[in-house]
Structures are given as structure tokens and as C-alpha cells.
Amino acid sequence: MRIFVRIVFISFLCLAVMAGGFFFWFYTGVGLPRLEDLENHQLDQTSKIIAADGSIITELHGEQNRENVSLDQICPDLQNAVIAIEDERFYQHGGVDWKAIARAFWTNVVQGEVVQGASTITQQYVDIALAGRERTYWRKIEEARLANQLERKFSKDKILEMYLNEVYxxxxxxxxxxxxQTFFGKQPSELGLDEAALLAAIIRIPNYYSPYLNVEAARDRRNVVLDKMEELGFITYAQAAEAKSKDLVVQPIPEEAPSPTAPYFVEYVKQYLYNVFAADPDLRAKFGDLSPDDIIFRGGLRVHTTIDLNLQKYAEDAINSTLNQEGDPSAALCAVDPRSGEIKAMVGGKDYSELQYNIAAQGGRQPGSSFKGFVLTTAISNGISPYKSYDSSPTTLEFPDGTKWKVGNAEGSSYGTINVYSATVRSVNVVYARIIRDVGTQRVIQMAQAMGITSEIPPYPSIALGTNEVNPLEMASAYGTLANNGVHVPPICVTKVTDAEGNIIFENTPKGQRVVREDVAAVVNSILQDAVRYGTGRAARIDRPQAGKTGTTDDYADAWFCGYTPDLSAAVWVGYSEGRIPMRSVHGITVYGGTFPAQIWRKFMENALVDVPASAFPEAEFAGEEDESEWVTLTICSDSGLRATPFCPHTETKTFRRGEEPSGTCTIHNTQTQKVNVPAVTGLTEAGASAAIRGAGLNPAVNYAYSSAAPQGTVINQSPLAGTSVNIGSTVSITVSQGAAPQASVPNVVGMGETAAKETLSAGGFTYKVVYSPTDASQVGIVISQFPGGGASAGPGSQVIITVGKAAT
Known part of the structure; x- marks a missing residue:
């Protein structure tokens, strides 16, 4: 008997020593993780992109959609409900509830299975923060130790707040x-007792107790929570009974996310943010070790942008209401406030769901004659008078480096000797080719870049006619320099970024820089106002001072209108995003910059500026500080560019350097002539149309263009339109169909090397654009796809897009 007592005593002593050793080891933490390991845990938060008016455009989040709130923003019922069902002794224990552990151990032994847990709220928070680590008994010891450390550092309320912001x-x-917000459409401070109890009920097994997936289980569990709250004195019996009597009512979960607002702009903002964080290690350091992508999607950013959602809708509506038929080309529009550089609207294509490529900001399309604005600005800056005359006849020009350039005008037309002003209004190519020869290609490039063109500009004279590639954002920004009287303000999409608590991470306030003299900007603005008033941009006219320039490429694959008022600059592009596809029959017409692009611009600007008072451009002052006797002011006929007669219907006052003023008098309106109506000749043969025009006392001017919609020799367009009242002797321009453009078969270059593919396409009379796509090593440098495909029919000079494999990074 004495031996048995000794054995029991020694066994008990050993157990006591072991237990004491365990508790000593546990509370000293030797070999266990430290609290610093837990503090490195980054809590994912949803970021928000915010419009200029403060409304939320969209939310960005990774796998975890979360927004943090403080404990005082969470209703007491929800706090009490969670404590009641998850950890009723939360305010009594030190992170680990040894009493609950003992009770749970005994209950589970008696039942023969695990029916009760003992993890505290603090331990659950630690468990969530350590997500992804293997679940073992050792991990439970680690969690308990960290929970104890956490309780020593933070108050109970802070731990509860962290838990409620983290739990799933x-x-x-x-x-x-x-x-x-998802379940009830409410803030957590606005929840009713029954709603708070339901959220607390879900925590244990979210999928099983989900009111969307298992209504009965969710109701039963909610009622258990309410009973527990009553038992612990958080609520009365009557309150519990009333809450239990209520049905489960939750918000419907949409099957698909709603279509995003301004999707092209949102993607542009995301790329901008990535570039900012990737380039600045100090900014990234504020978010620990997160990558730029993780900062954007998990950092809880509040991104304040420049977009005006009203103007964005006007832009989208203008495009969709104009190009509204199946098979229509795409369009892009970008609008910028010239004084601040703020991007107010951005449409990168007709349908983001079909094409995510943002032509408004990423694209590179030829601007055609809309690039003449930079040549004009360069010319005026270098002392060329708007009334200097040039021969506009098609010709071959030789440049100082020996380069020869054969250049002609649209549709083969000629205007004889014509001044810079009239050549701009009428968009005469040959004159602008002569101007760039006079001022130098490099000067034009420097001016365009200073005004806001960021795309690479090749050093070729043909840039005067827009053979380089640009996008609507940089064109709107560059023309905005003229709107801002020669001061360029770089375009911005974000004004500031804060964290979820409103602390500023960075702000964006660009500074303007004068890049064009004010007097030069005034002269250019005066000329470009007349380009809209009387020239190729007439379809863009709105009831306020405005200026602008059309642009159309030789193959009719790109059409532009870039225009501005002192308050807003906007550029519109129309074309097929798939490649260089001629637009010779869209709604029955050939597309020029003065057709759909000008119409879209007008629709947009009329709405965008409806509540903005009209403001005028500064007056052009030619003389400056020079001797006024060197200048002469005359009344000029806007149509002929010569001295006006009393019979000229459109006149303006212009100032010339003495000796450069027109010496002749207008020959178009030199008598009080009889008015006649222009006959309708569209659809007639060339001979029949010419006879009808002459029969009306007018003079025909014939141009030719390819058209697949009309037989060869048929008139497809006329200007002025039929029924227009004009003076006898006026000219009527007609465009005669040359039939369908010659077609050729596109070579199949898939599988060829990049160089061989380029040579094959060039030999076939096609241009090409190369896009690179990551692929496996066997396909690097090989063409893996092309558009149009091999064997397709396309006109000579059409562009073929080839995709070449590159090494995956």
C-alpha cells in the first residue's frame, strides 16, 4: 500500500512539474513565433476609383473584397452577438481561455467525439492571419502563444475590431x-438585431449557414445566437422573441457583375497607378512588401480621378448614335480640360466587351491632315505669314538632303496659287508639303512634341500630311495647348490618391509650360476657327467660338476631327480597330474627317458645354512691337482669299505684312449676279452631271475616287449639295466613281520568320504592323497569326497585322 501511494505521489509530482514547465515555456515563448511575425500580415482592403464629382466608378479587389471600419461604426448588437456565440468570456480571458479548454476537453471525452471548441476570438484572429499554414497541433500552440502576446499589446476593443474586419x-x-452591404444593403452601424444575429451565426461555417444556400440552417443558427445573447443578458426575452419571429431577408446577389462605367478610362487609371508605384520604391514601402498590382487591388486605395461622368456619357452617346449600324467602324474620343490637363472623357472603342484595346490612349493611328495644325504653328512661329502664297499644283519636291517626294492633293484637285490661310481652311496637301520643306521637318517634330505629342514621330517630311501614328489623348492634349493660348499642361487622369483613412499617398498637380508664343497661338486659333467656319470642319460647328482641324488618310482608313474651345479640347477618331480598312461606303458615303468624326465631336461638345458660358479666343495681333507702317489691314473674301467686293457673301478683316497682301480682287463675286439652285447630280454619269451643272450656269469640277457601292463613271458625291442657292458661275465639285478598288489576295505568312513575313507582305503590295505575344521557345520569332488571314481579299496598301512570338518573361 505504501508503495502504491508513493507511485501515485511521484506520478502526480511529475505531472505537476510537466504542467508547470509547459506553462513556463508557453509564457516565456522560447522557440515559439513572436508577435512581429503576425504584425507583418497585410490586411487586404478594397480600393475604389472615384469620379471628379465624388461618386464611385468601380471597386478593385483581389481575392478578398474588404473595407475596414472602426469599432464605433459597428452596431453594439453585432458586437455582442459575435461575442455571445464565438467567445462569451472574451472580456475575462487573456487570449487563451484555459477554463473553456478544460470544459471542451471534458465534454468531448464524455461524448466520444469533438462537439465543442475552445478557440477564443483572439485565437481565431491569429488563425485567420496565419491562413495557408499547415493545420497541426503545433500550430494550435503557436496560435495560443500569439493570442496571448496580442492581448498584452492591444485592448480588447481593438482586437474585436480587427477580428470583425478580417473574418469571412x-x-x-x-x-x-x-x-x-452585400447581405442587407446597409452600413454595419445600421443593422437590426435579427440581422446582426444572422451575421454572427454565419461565421462558424459560412457556406453551410449561408441564407442564400441553406435558409433553414441559417434561421436555426440565428435563433441560437439570439438565445445565447438573452442568456448572457445582452438582450431581453422579448427582444429575442421579436427578432426570432422575423423572416430572413437578404439582398439578391447578382449573377454577373454590372457593366463597368468608363471601362477604358478605368484600365488607363490602373495602368497609370501601376507605373507610379513601380517607379517609386518610397511609395511602395508604405505598403510593406506588396507588389504594385497588390497595392492597387489590396491596398485600400481611394483614387480620385478627373473623369466627368456626364461628359463620359455624352461621349459614348455621341459615338453610338452616329455609328449605329451593323458593320460600322469603331470610334474613339478623348476630351481634356486645356487649363488643368484633366481628362474629362475617354472612349477607347465602341464596345469594351468585344475589344479591350484602348485606341484613345494606347492606339497608334495616322492623323492625316489633322497633323497640319503643328506644321501651321511651326510656320507661324518661324515668321511665315498666313497670307504667304504657294503653288498648290501636284508636284515632286526635293529636300535639302536629296529626298524627293511626289505629293498631290485629295482627289487630285488643284487650287493654283493659294495662301497658307486658305490652304489650311481647304486642307491643301501640296502647300503643307512646301511649308515643311521651308521650316524643316525637325522643327515640326519639336513643336508637336512640345505641344503634347508623346508618340514617336519619324523624321520624314510626310508627317506634314499625318503619316505618323498618334492617339486621340495626345491629339486632344496638343490641340489643348492652342486652346490654352500656347501653354501646355500635361494630361492627367488622377488628382490624388489616399489610403482608406484619407491619408494622402500622393497628389498630382501638373504645371503648365508656355511652348507657343501667345501671339502665334492667337494667329493659329484664328485660322483654325475659319477651318471650322468655312472649311472642311463645317459639320462640327457649334454656337460658340471654336477651332479645329479635320484629318483623313489617303486610303480612307482613318478619319479625325480635333477641335477645341477655350474651355475644352476633344479629339475624335473613326476607323476599323482591326487594321487599315478603307471606309469607302459607310452609311452610303466615303468617310472623311469632316463627316462622322466632325458630327460626333459636335454632338459631344454641344452637350458637354451646355452649361458653360461661351468664351472667345484672344484677338490675333500681327504687328506686335514692329512698325505699324509695315502692316496693312484689308477686307478679304473668305472663299477666294482675295480682296473682297461688295458682292462677297463671306468676308473677314485680315492683317498682312506689307507686300504680302493679295493684290487682286475677288473674281467669284465681282458682280451682283443671279442666284441659282445647285442641281441634283448624284447618281448621274459624269457626262450627264457635267451637262446638268453647266445648264444651270455653274462650272463643274471633277474628282475621282474608288467606290464599291457605285458603278464606274457614276457621280457618288457633290458639293455644294443639291438645292443650295449659289451665284451663277460658281463651281460645283463632283466625285465620280472609279469602280471598286483593285483587290489582291493577302499572302499567308503564318509560320514564317518575322523578316520573311515582312518581305512577303511588302512584295505583295501590303503594309504590315507587328504585334508581339509571349509563346513557347519553339515559336519565338515566328508569325503565329495574322489579320486579315491568308487568301483574304484586300486593296493594295492595306495593312496586315501579324502576331510574332516572343520569349515569355
Whole structure:
């Protein structure tokens, strides 16, 4: 008997020593993780992109959709409900509830299975923060140790706040704010008792207790929570009974996310943010070790942007209401406030769901004659008078480096000797080719870049006619320099970025820089106002001072209108995003910059400026500080560019350097002539149309163009339109169909090397554009796809897009 007592005593002593050793080891933490390991945990938060008016455009989040709130923004019922069902002794224990552990151990032994847990709220928070690590008994010891450390550092309320912001509620909702908004459409401070109890009920097994997936289980669990709250004195019996009597009512979960607002702009902002964080290690350091992508999607950013959602809608409506038929080309529009550089609207294509490529900001399309604005500005800056005359006849020009350039005008037309002003209004190519020869290609490039063109500009004289590639954003920004009287303000999409608490991460306030003399800007603005008033941009006219320039490429694959008022600059592009596809029959017409692009611009600007008072451009002052006797002011006929007669219908006052003023008098309006109506000749043969025009006392001017919609020799267009009242002797221009453009078969270059493919396409009379796509090593440098495909029919000079494999990074 004495031996048995000794054995029991020694066994008990050993157990006591072991237990004491365990508790000593546990509370000293030798070999266990430290709190610093837990503090490195980054809590994912949803970022928000915000419009200029403060409304939310979209939310960005990774796998965890979460927004943090403070404990005082969470209703007491929800706090008490969670404590009651998850950790009723939360305010009594030190992170680990040894009493609950003992009770759970005994209950589970008696039942023969695990029916009760003992993890505290603090331990659950640690468990969530250590997500992804293997679940073992050793990990439970680690969690308990960290929970004890956490309780020593933070108050109970702070731990409860951290837990409620971290815990998962199902349906992709992390934290109480996202869950409250998703389930009930409310803030967590606005929840009723029954709603608070339901959220607390879900925590244990979110999918099983989900009111969307298992209504009965969710109701039963909610009622258990309410009973527990009553038992602990958080609520009365009557309150519990009333809450239990209520049905489960939750918000419907949409099957698909709603279509995003301004999707091209949102993607542009995301790329901008990536570039900012990737380039600045100090900014990244504020988010620990997160990558730029993780900062954007998990950092809880509040991104304040420049977009005006009203103007964005006007831009989208202008495009969709104009190009509204199946098979129509695409369009892009970008609008910029010239004084601040703020991007107010951005449409990168007709349908983001079909094409995510943002032509407004990423694209590179030829601007055609809309690039003449930079040549004009360079010319005026270098002392060329707007009334200097040039021969406009098609010719071959030789440049100082020996380069020869054969250049002609649109549709083969000629205007004889014509001044710079009239050549701009009428968009005469040969004159602009002569101008760039006079001022130098490099000067034009420097001017365009200073005004806001950021795309590479090749050093070829043909840039005077827009053979380089640009996008609507840089064109709107560069023309905005003229709108801002020669001061360029770089375009911005974001004004500031803060964290979820409103602390500023960075601000963006660009500074303007004068790049064009004010007097030069005034002269250019005066000329470009007349380009809209009387020239190729007439379809863009709105009831306020405005200026602008059309642009159309030789193959009719790109059409532009770039225009501005002192308050807003906008550029519109129309074309097929798939490649250089001629637009010879869209709604029955050939597309020029003065057709659909000008119409879209007008629709947009009329709405965008409806509440903005009209403002005028500064007057052009030619003389400056020079001797006024060197200048002469005359009344000029806007149509002929010569001295006006009393019978000229459109006149303007212009100032010339003495000796450069027109010496002749207008020959178009030199008598009080009889008015006649222009006959309708569209659809007639060339001979029949010419006879009808002459029969009306007018003079025909014939141009030719390819058209697949009309037989060869048929008139497809006329200007002025039929029924227009004009003076006898006026000219009527007609465009005669040359039939369908010659077609050729596109070579199949898939599988060829990049160089061989380029040579094959060039030999076939096609141009090409190369796009690179990551692929496996065997396909590097090989063409893996092309558009149009091999064997397709296309006109000579059409562009073929080839995709070449590159090494994956």
C-alpha cells in the first residue's frame, strides 16, 4: 500500500512539474513565433476609383473584397452577438481561455467525439492571419502563444475590431462592412438585431449557414445566437422573441457583375497607378512588401480621378448614335480640360466587351491632315505669314538632303496659287508639303512634341500630311495647348490618391509650360476657327467660338476631327480597330474627317458645354512691337482669299505684312449676279452631271475616287449639295466613281520568320504592323497569326497585322 501511494505521489509530482514547465515555456515563448511575425500580415482592403464629382466608378479587389471600419461604426448588437456565440468570456480571458479548454476537453471525452471548441476570438484572429499554414497541433500552440502576446499589446476593443474586419462571411465578403452591404444593403452601424444575429451565426461555417444556400440552417443558427445573447443578458426575452419571429431577408446577389462605367478610362487609371508605384520604391514601402498590382487591388486605395461622368456619357452617346449600324467602324474620343490637363472623357472603342484595346490612349493611328495644325504653328512661329502664297499644283519636291517626294492633293484637285490661310481652311496637301520643306521637318517634330505629342514621330517630311501614328489623348492634349493660348499642361487622369483613412499617398498637380508664343497661338486659333467656319470642319460647328482641324488618310482608313474651345479640347477618331480598312461606303458615303468624326465631336461638345458660358479666343495681333507702317489691314473674301467686293457673301478683316497682301480682287463675286439652285447630280454619269451643272450656269469640277457601292463613271458625291442657292458661275465639285478598288489576295505568312513575313507582305503590295505575344521557345520569332488571314481579299496598301512570338518573361 505504501508503495502504491508513493507511485501515485511521484506520478502526480511529475505531472505537476510537466504542467508547470509547459506553462513556463508557453509564457516565456522560447522557440515559439513572436508577435512581429503576425504584425507583418497585410490586411487586404478594397480600393475604389472615384469620379471628379465624388461618386464611385468601380471597386478593385483581389481575392478578398474588404473595407475596414472602426469599432464605433459597428452596431453594439453585432458586437455582442459575435461575442455571445464565438467567445462569451472574451472580456475575462487573456487570449487563451484555459477554463473553456478544460470544459471542451471534458465534454468531448464524455461524448466520444469533438462537439465543442475552445478557440477564443483572439485565437481565431491569429488563425485567420496565419491562413495557408499547415493545420497541426503545433500550430494550435503557436496560435495560443500569439493570442496571448496580442492581448498584452492591444485592448480588447481593438482586437474585436480587427477580428470583425478580417473574418469571412461567405459570398466573397470579408469583414463586417462588405458583409453588411452585400447581405442587407446597409452600413454595419445600421443593422437590426435579427440581422446582426444572422451575421454572427454565419461565421462558424459560412457556406453551410449561408441564407442564400441553406435558409433553414441559417434561421436555426440565428435563433441560437439570439438565445445565447438573452442568456448572457445582452438582450431581453422579448427582444429575442421579436427578432426570432422575423423572416430572413437578404439582398439578391447578382449573377454577373454590372457593366463597368468608363471601362477604358478605368484600365488607363490602373495602368497609370501601376507605373507610379513601380517607379517609386518610397511609395511602395508604405505598403510593406506588396507588389504594385497588390497595392492597387489590396491596398485600400481611394483614387480620385478627373473623369466627368456626364461628359463620359455624352461621349459614348455621341459615338453610338452616329455609328449605329451593323458593320460600322469603331470610334474613339478623348476630351481634356486645356487649363488643368484633366481628362474629362475617354472612349477607347465602341464596345469594351468585344475589344479591350484602348485606341484613345494606347492606339497608334495616322492623323492625316489633322497633323497640319503643328506644321501651321511651326510656320507661324518661324515668321511665315498666313497670307504667304504657294503653288498648290501636284508636284515632286526635293529636300535639302536629296529626298524627293511626289505629293498631290485629295482627289487630285488643284487650287493654283493659294495662301497658307486658305490652304489650311481647304486642307491643301501640296502647300503643307512646301511649308515643311521651308521650316524643316525637325522643327515640326519639336513643336508637336512640345505641344503634347508623346508618340514617336519619324523624321520624314510626310508627317506634314499625318503619316505618323498618334492617339486621340495626345491629339486632344496638343490641340489643348492652342486652346490654352500656347501653354501646355500635361494630361492627367488622377488628382490624388489616399489610403482608406484619407491619408494622402500622393497628389498630382501638373504645371503648365508656355511652348507657343501667345501671339502665334492667337494667329493659329484664328485660322483654325475659319477651318471650322468655312472649311472642311463645317459639320462640327457649334454656337460658340471654336477651332479645329479635320484629318483623313489617303486610303480612307482613318478619319479625325480635333477641335477645341477655350474651355475644352476633344479629339475624335473613326476607323476599323482591326487594321487599315478603307471606309469607302459607310452609311452610303466615303468617310472623311469632316463627316462622322466632325458630327460626333459636335454632338459631344454641344452637350458637354451646355452649361458653360461661351468664351472667345484672344484677338490675333500681327504687328506686335514692329512698325505699324509695315502692316496693312484689308477686307478679304473668305472663299477666294482675295480682296473682297461688295458682292462677297463671306468676308473677314485680315492683317498682312506689307507686300504680302493679295493684290487682286475677288473674281467669284465681282458682280451682283443671279442666284441659282445647285442641281441634283448624284447618281448621274459624269457626262450627264457635267451637262446638268453647266445648264444651270455653274462650272463643274471633277474628282475621282474608288467606290464599291457605285458603278464606274457614276457621280457618288457633290458639293455644294443639291438645292443650295449659289451665284451663277460658281463651281460645283463632283466625285465620280472609279469602280471598286483593285483587290489582291493577302499572302499567308503564318509560320514564317518575322523578316520573311515582312518581305512577303511588302512584295505583295501590303503594309504590315507587328504585334508581339509571349509563346513557347519553339515559336519565338515566328508569325503565329495574322489579320486579315491568308487568301483574304484586300486593296493594295492595306495593312496586315501579324502576331510574332516572343520569349515569355
Amino acid at each position: 462571411f461567405g459570398q466573397g465578403c470579408y469583414g463586417v462592412k462588405t458583409a453588411s
